[in-house]
Amino acid sequence: MAHWDVEEHIHSAMQAGWPDRIHNVFKRHGIKQVGYVADNGIARLIDLCQNDSAITGVALASEAEGAGLVLGATLGGERAALLMQSSGVGNCVNTFSILKNCAAPCVLVVSMRGEHNDFNSWQVAMGSITESVLTLCGFHCVRVDNEADVELTTDAACKMAFGGGRPQVAILLGQEMVSRTKPKGH
Amino acid sequence: MDRRAFVSRLLDNRGDLLVVASIGSPTYDVTACGDHPRNFYIWSGLGSTPTVGLGLALAQPNKRVVVVTGDGDVLMALGSLSTIGVMQPKNLIIVCLDNGHYSASGMQPSATKAGVDLADAAKACKLRVEAVTDLSGAEKLRELLHSGQGPLFIHALVDADDQPRVVPSRDGIAIKQRFMSAIGTSV
Numbered sequence: 001m002a003h004w005d006v007e008e009h010i011h012s013a014m015q016a017g018w019p020d021r022i023h024n025v026f027k028r029h030g031i032k033q034v035g036y037v038a039d040n041g042i043a044r045l046i047d048l049c050q051n052d053s054a055i056t057g058v059a060l061a062s063e064a065e066g067a068g069l070v071l072g073a074t075l076g077g078e079r080a081a082l083l084m085q086s087s088g089v090g091n092c093v094n095t096f097s098i099l100k101n102c103a104a105p106c107v108l109v110v111s112m113r114g115e116h117n118d119f120n121s122w123q124v125a126m127g128s129i130t131e132s133v134l135t136l137c138g139f140h141c142v143r144v145d146n147e148a149d150v151e152l153t154t155d156a157a158c159k160m161a162f163g164g165g166r167p168q169v170a171i172l173l174g175q176e177m178v179s180r181t182k183p184k185g186h
Numbered sequence: 187m188d189r190r191a192f193v194s195r196l197l198d199n200r201g202d203l204l205v206v207a208s209i210g211s212p213t214y215d216v217t218a219c220g221d222h223p224r225n226f227y228i229w230s231g232l233g234s235t236p237t238v239g240l241g242l243a244l245a246q247p248n249k250r251v252v253v254v255t256g257d258g259d260v261l262m263a264l265g266s267l268s269t270i271g272v273m274q275p276k277n278l279i280i281v282c283l284d285n286g287h288y289s290a291s292g293m294q295p296s297a298t299k300a301g302v303d304l305a306d307a308a309k310a311c312k313l314r315v316e317a318v319t320d321l322s323g324a325e326k327l328r329e330l331l332h333s334g335q336g337p338l339f340i341h342a343l344v345d346a347d348d349q350p351r352v353v354p355s356r357d358g359i360a361i362k363q364r365f366m367s368a369i370g371t372s373v
Binding site: 032033056058059060061062064065066067068069070071072073074075076077078079080094095096097098101102103104105162 | 206226228229230231232233234235236237238239240241242243244245246263265266268269272273358359361362365366369370371372373
């Protein structure tokens with residue numbers, strides 16, 4: 001892997017560093033495919049993955065396609081992660097079953113909606129059940145509400161997913177943290 | 187066109203092809219040609235097969251990936267055709283066995299029975315399309331599996347019948363491990 005100084009990168013970006021830290025952990029764990037559906041909260045993380053020549057970013061038409069992408073990547077010997085907002089989790093309930101049935105490792109990053117002063121009250125319906133749904137689907141869920149925890153938590157999640165005995169791990173990014181640190185223009 | 191005969195012709199002398207088969211009849215069709223360590227059978231998540239093929243094709247750009255699926259699987263995941271169209275994997279071929287029905291689930295008519303055209307949908311999503319209605323075209327398509335440029339969508343109109351089930355292993359972990367051992371991958 002090419003030299004990648006995340007502190008330098010964060011400094012140059014002059015903004016909140018949690019997306020850079022997650023991206024850096026992805027690189028450290030050799031994640032090669034990242035599937036996502038567009039979302040304001042993780043816009044910078046999506047950009048970092050799309051602009052990284054060592055990662056293939058795949059813009060999915062629906063989050064439901066993500067499980068297939070991850071299973072296919074796994075069969076082909078590439079580690080994969082998914083990025084989506086909490087509403088997208090609801091689109092995946094059945095397709096997540098292929099990951100569980102095959103014990104395919106998946107690191108899922110979820111930006112939460114409907115839990116912290118969301119301007120769109122309709123987001124509450126899915127946001128309030130996201131963690132329960134993921135747990136029922138077989139994911140081990142960890143939350144990050146403080147930026148200081150993001151690197152250690154993401155690293156632990158990757159270790160669990162890739163050989164650590166919990167193949168499907170979801171990292172739920174609290175809406176308060178995500179909205180507070182949105183890049184300008186989002 | 188008889189689906190079993192068609193799939194059998196396509197997979198004749200299959201060489202190093204990697205084959206991903208969707209839940210339902212396509213899995214039985216592929217298995218009827220003989221179980222193979224380079225086969226991966228999907229037993230849940232209808233609609234997932236095209237993107238399993240995509241992830242595999244992206245991870246193994248020097249291997250040919252053949253998705254064998256049906257109209258029901260593709261209809262459930264029409265959006266995945268556009269995802270594949272954006273990525274343009276040159277080593278991915280989707281063989282859609284379109285019988286206009288959900289043959290493994292009670293033979294209810296699907297949207298293609300009413301005239302919805304999956305070949306047009308694939309073309310609109312920037313896939314190259316080959317249409318086939320009888321076995322005379324099978325040999326040319328078999329060659330395309332090995333050397334044609336993807337992403338390629340083979341739209342095969344097949345008879346609506348519920349053929350005897352030829353059932354491979356349903357142990358997802360075992361199928362996965364066998365497949366990965368066969369091509370030498372790990373994560």
